[in-house]
Amino acid sequence: MAERLYIAPTQYTPEIDFDPKKQKFKMGGIARPEDSYEFFEPVLSWVENFVKNTLEHHEENKLLNETFIIIFDFEYMNSSSSKYIFQIISNFKKFYDKRLNVSIFWYYDDPDDQILEDGEDFSEIINLPFNFLIRNN
């Protein structure tokens, strides 16, 4: 099984907590790294490998009973980050395409929140349903 990937948040980079054991994959905070490639490329690579290995090495019947929880809890993201976040979602979508249970939760603050529009765009582009949830704060 892949090792958990944890990256602590900084003032302008998001927290990443991808925990294969719990099948819970969370990203959140502010996504405005100085170098989006440097920050996101290892994260994207981790997801690509995790999805590929999971689909290759697990028995399909077993996987059908499991649920992958993917949580996005961003305040805002710059456009170069959004391209990587989109690619990360695209990779998780491979589970959905294989008819596995995938639940995507996308948090926002109010209906005018830009991050809600960003999530709606992603969901629509990739043709994957998101659960949009108002943050409790």
Added chain:
Amino acid sequence: MQQNPEIINYQGYLNYQITGELIEKLEANSHKLNLKKSTYRKIVTLMVEIIENNYKYVNELADHMLESSSQKPYFIVKKEDSCFRLESGNPILKKDAAQLKEKIDFVNQLPQEDLQDLYKSTMANGIYENNKGAGLGIMKMAKISKRKIHYSIQDITEHLAYYTIKIYIPLNL
């Protein structure tokens, strides 16, 4: 007392760290201005796109070129009567000016629905497509403001032009 003063008025070269400082300044002012969280976030998102765009172009200029430019970069956020104005200026290479103009003119003539479609298809094309941008940042600015992007490009030297951009968003989005 001065009416509608600038919330941010930064004159000089911008970079990643300064962007952070300006965001902090906006955040501090957002409480005084009683900004809705959603409005604050829209301004921050626009600010980041505009400033990153500003210093991305400036970083490509050789030092002697920058020294030859009498006009330095700046960034302003100002509250006006019915909107916020975000404005930025910076020198750019003349050879980049035509492509930049083309991108903004193209985005400006699109109805919102078509802009939305273009934004989505550009996003779907992924991370490997561009360096100076297929214009995702410019599209995002237009999408958030829901208004045309105001800009100008003026020649300043043989190799340099000065680019200014103004984005307006309603007071309480």
